Amino acid sequence: MLRIRLTLPRRITAQTYTHQDLIHDAIINGLEAAGCNASDLIGLNARLWTFAPIGWHNGHQGWVHSLIISTSDLDITRALIRLKPETINQRRWNGETLSFAGAQLNIEPDPMFPQQTQLACLLLSPLVLQAKQGTSKQWCKNLGDLDLSEIISRKLSAKAGRPIQLTIQPDTLYLRANPKHSVLVNLKQFPNGQKSFVIGMQAPLLIQGSEDDLRFAWYTGIGEKTRNGFGCLGLLEAGVQ
Structure with a gap:
């Protein structure tokens, strides 16, 4: 199990998006580059993982400055350890792009204490x-x-x-x-x-x-x-x- 946070530094403008699949597809590209198979990430037999874009919205326009990526799967955990921020990128058919090149990657601490309920x-x-x-x-x-x-x-x-x-x-x-x-x-x-x-x-x-x-x-x-x-x-x- 592992959870990471990627954060763009202040010198890099927050990435814009209008549809969340742009972020999803960029993360898929990064995880595939880190060694995951596409079938482990999408489809009926995909393994267990999730993510959250952190930022803000104004109408249909979104801005994301940080990404949380989390998994309870061992193989995806290994891929997250190898993940390079610059591989999280995607360009869509309509010219919309997203890239986390230059982002800082940190492992999030486990929130649980022994016997916490x-x-x-x-x-x-x-x-x-x-x-x-x-x-x-x-x-x-x-x-x-x-x-x-x-x-x-x-x-x-x-x-x-x-x-x-x-x-x-x-x-x-x-x-x-x-x-x-x-x-x-x-x-x-x-x-x-x-x-x-x-x-x-x-x-x-x-x-x-x-x-x-x-x-x-x-x-x-x-x-x-x-x-x-x-x-x-x-x-x-x-x-x-």
Whole structure:
């Protein structure tokens, strides 16, 4: 398990993007250059990893100055150790580019103490969940309507191949003050003009469980589409940096 942070120095302008897949594809390029196979990173049999772009938005335009990349997989851990920031780059068909050349790479410390049983977290990237509505699925938009403990524990158990039992409580004061806490993330734009998007949710979370289960959630991410940059956790006390 490993988690790294890449940070662009002040002398380098924050990278701009309009669709999150530009960042995703740049990270894929970097991990492949570090020795990962594409099939380990994308697709049905992909291994467990997630990421979060750290920056800000203004309308549909995003700026990213730091990247968190996290994994609970041994092979991807080895690749992260070998990763070179300059290999995280991508140029899209529409001329949009992103590069983390010149970024500083640091290994993030493990947040867990021996026998720790809870983490106060925020979501560095939105939590994505879908619920069945008849024969289709709809994006979940309200954390207060969900049994997060059951949903997240079930999904993480399937990923881990073992039972995981977490109790997850969103901050009720935050939900009361922010009843609309969903966010639309533009994911991809196709050459024919079509676009795809994801709706996720953001709020502080108190996560309780065993040390091993908490650590697995921390490094893997929670919810759906984690490999596309969703459900990446951060420590509430550290804030978004």
